[in-house]
Amino acid sequence: MNTKVWKVDKYVDNLENNPHVVDAAQLLRENEVVALPTETVYGLGGNAESDAAVEKIFSAKGRPSDNPLIIHIAEREQLQRFVAEIPAKAEQLMEAFWPGPLTIIFKKKAGVLSEKATAGLDSVGVRMPDHPVALALLKRCGLPIAAPSANSSGKPSPTRAEHVIEDLQGKIAGVLDGGATGVGVESTVIDCTDSVPVIFRPGGVTKEQLEAVIGEVRMDPALSEETAKPKAPGMKYTHYAPNAPLYLVAGSKAFLMKLVEEKQREGLKVGVLTTEENVSEYDADLVLACGKRAEPKTVAAALYDTLRAFNHEKVDIIFSEMFSYEGVGDAIMNRLQKAAGNKVIIE
Template identity: 60%
Template sequence: METKQWVVDKNQHNLESYPQIKEAANLLQADEVVAFPTETVYGLGANALSDEAVAKIYEAKGRPSDNPLIVHISTIGQLQQIAQDIPEQAKSLIKKFWPGPLTLVLKRKENAVSKKVTAGLETVAIRMPSHPVALALITASGLPLAAPSANLSGKPSPTLAKHVADDLTGKIAGILDGGATGVGLESTVLDCSGDIPVILRPGGVTKEQLEEVCGVVEVDRAILEEGQAPKSPGMKYKHYAPTAPLSIVNGSMEFIQTLVKEKQHEGLKVGILTTTEGENKYEADQIIACGSREDLESVANRLYDVLRLFDESGVDVIFSESFPSEGIGQAIMNRLTKAAGHRIITE
């Protein structure tokens, strides 16, 4: 399959009228799959109303079919067409955080979207992205778009169009290149279908920010404790992993350096994922700084890009520093832990 690529300036006005957006929208209306930028990561979009279109997402990604997809919308009218019995808490969160990196799990209307989107569940995950290219594409297509991250299943999510092209060229119809994404980690997924909202995936909107709006918010125990069955089906799968085995280290820089030397003595090339504060304090085959420890949002923004850079470096094993688990740090550690396959070394 030929994969078309278009470059779009997200700062232009009336983006939905641009020929690149229109061409991509036409492909979506024809039940093809198109990757596009959001403020979190690049999404792999298809008509959420079409079984045929949604099936192409799963096929392109190699994604398990019991892993539900998030529906992206551009208007509240689309929300009302898809969801029902929307609780007041959810309405308050929508008013505060939409458009933005917050996905809400709500009770779905009968036959509102393809059952392949919801993996047979009675709920549907919905968000309104804030990226102007994403909103323009949804508007131009006139469709709600099912859109997981635009990467091969299990690989680090894409924050650049190049990442999408590396994974999916020849597998999808098109890629809209709107430059680098913003947050760098996927949206927070909040289940609002019960009495108390539950975070199923930490992301760009933190637990603390949510609680300022709607009071008590719980966190799925599977996020906090290894071995717990996740409430969100997709969270049971390995995600975000670089090619080389990754281990998270809870320990001093000296301890990490000892681990590096042990692997080098075995003849292996070793990479270290650190921050700007630590990049000049190690000796290894590849040292990559992932933002600043003083600004965890910068770490979130660069995390997936750094994991892909390790793939390009050809290292055999990677050691990563750990991060605080408060605020956006919870999302960072969630992604790192999954990328590491729960391999954690404690000094």
């Protein structure tokens, strides 16, 4: 398959009528799959009402079929078609955070969306992305679009069109290149089907921000239970992993450097994931700064790009510093723990 790549300037007016957006929307209506930029990561979009389109998403990614997909919409009115009810707290969250990096889980109407898109669950996760190219494409095609991250399953999510092409060239119909994403980690997923909403995946909207709007919010224990049936993307299987084994290090910089030296003596090429403040502390084969520790949002924005950079340098093993769980740090650590397969070395 020839994968088309369209470069689109997200700052221009009338994006819905941009010829590249028009072409991509037509492919979606023909049940092909197209990668699109969002404010979190690039998504791999397909018609959520079509089994054929959803199957193409799973096939291109090599993604397990028991992992539900998030549905993307451009207008809140679209919810009426496939959502059974909209709780008051969900209304409050949509008002506060849509468009934006928040996925809300609703009870779904039967017989509208592809059962493959929702992995047979009686619920569905929906979000409205805060990216002008994504919104223009969604409006132009007029469909609810299922869109997981546009990468090979298990690998770091794509924050640039080049990442998508690296993974999926020849496997999908096209890529809308809208430049680098902003948030850098996927949306927060919150279930609003019970009286007390539950976070199934930490992301671009923090628990503190959610509670400021709707009061009590719980974290789902299944976030740490690998055997649990996933109710949202990212809850099962190793995700976001670079090619080399990644270990999180809970300890001092001196302890991490000792681990580096031990592996170097074994003849291994060692990488270290740190932040701009600590780059000079490590004498490894490859030391990469992932944002600034003092500004956690910069760490989130650079995380997947940094993990992919280790692949290009072909290191044998990677040691990563750990981060505070406060605010967006919860999402950062969730992704790092998944990427490491929960391998932590404690001083």
